[in-house]
Amino acid sequence: MKWSEISIHTTNEAIEPISNILHETGASGLVIEDSQDFDAIRNAPFGEVYELNPDDYPDEGVRIKAYLPLNSFLIETVEEIKQAINNLLVYDIDIGPNKVTISEVKEEDWAHAWKKYYHPVKISQKVTIKPTWEEYTPVSSDEVIIELDPGMAFGTGTHPTTVLSIQSLEQYVNKGDTVIDVGSGSGVLSIASALLGAKEVFAYDLDDVAVKSTEENVKLNGLENKITAKQNNLLDNVDMKVDVVVSNILAEIIVRFVEEAWNNLKKGGFFITSGIIQNKKELVKDKLKEQGFEIIAMNEMEGWISIVAKKNS
Incomplete structure (x- = not known):
């Protein structure tokens, strides 16, 4: 099966509502490439257990990527997504550049590629979130490990x-x-x-x-x-x-x-x-x-x- 990758260059503020729009239109494989992740890592108070590749991230703002079936309804679906994102302005949500691009990908290319963005992260004094496919050893006896498969x-x-x-x-x-x-x-x-x-x-x-x-x-x-x-x-x-x-x-x-x-x-x-x-x-x-x-x-x-x-x- 062939799929189309829809990529939206937007703002951090718009991540949640745009992600919801994509989900409601049947998109799959949501990936968020946030330029602020690098600052977050440098300032992380709880330590960091992985490295990011800057080539995967925009210079500023956020890229949200998802995947749509490549079918006869694709153009209409993309237009619905664009309109829904534009409607966010009514709620005073900054949608930034709002640049939308489409590219074709093979199913085997994206089915697991998104997992490279997801690694164990210690997000508080006690809590670490770990994807099911990653190995991780707790660093303290009171550490709480959340196994998560998004x-x-x-x-x-x-x-x-x-x-x-x-x-x-x-x-x-x-x-x-x-x-x-x-x-x-x-x-x-x-x-x-x-x-x-x-x-x-x-x-x-x-x-x-x-x-x-x-x-x-x-x-x-x-x-x-x-x-x-x-x-x-x-x-x-x-x-x-x-x-x-x-x-x-x-x-x-x-x-x-x-x-x-x-x-x-x-x-x-x-x-x-x-x-x-x-x-x-x-x-x-x-x-x-x-x-x-x-x-x-x-x-x-x-x-x-x-x-x-x-x-x-």
């Missing part, structure tokens, strides 16, 4: 929004806690929560592909008895009391379920949010405060913001 649809778990989320989980999840992960994707935040001590985790995502990916990664880590993955729209019809709600989603979506997060948290519980760009920070903060949350922590990485809010009453 398949061809999800990221590798090392994007700044995910790193910020896991660093917050490491700080605020306690042994025996119950956690809700809203928008679970590959399940990496659910898995991190369980490995960091949570006794029970509920992973919700509207996308059934994400639910299946979460279930597969949960099995890889032997956590079937702790993590329940379910298709659900945010926190609709969810009624329980938990210690932590975590969500790595766009700011515009976070503000839609702040009240539901509040209602599902115990007194003293934490709402960990990530996926927030700088110019949406106040939007999320204001909504959290309006609901009654206390903002107890804010962290930034490569232009992305995470906020930790506490329910005190």
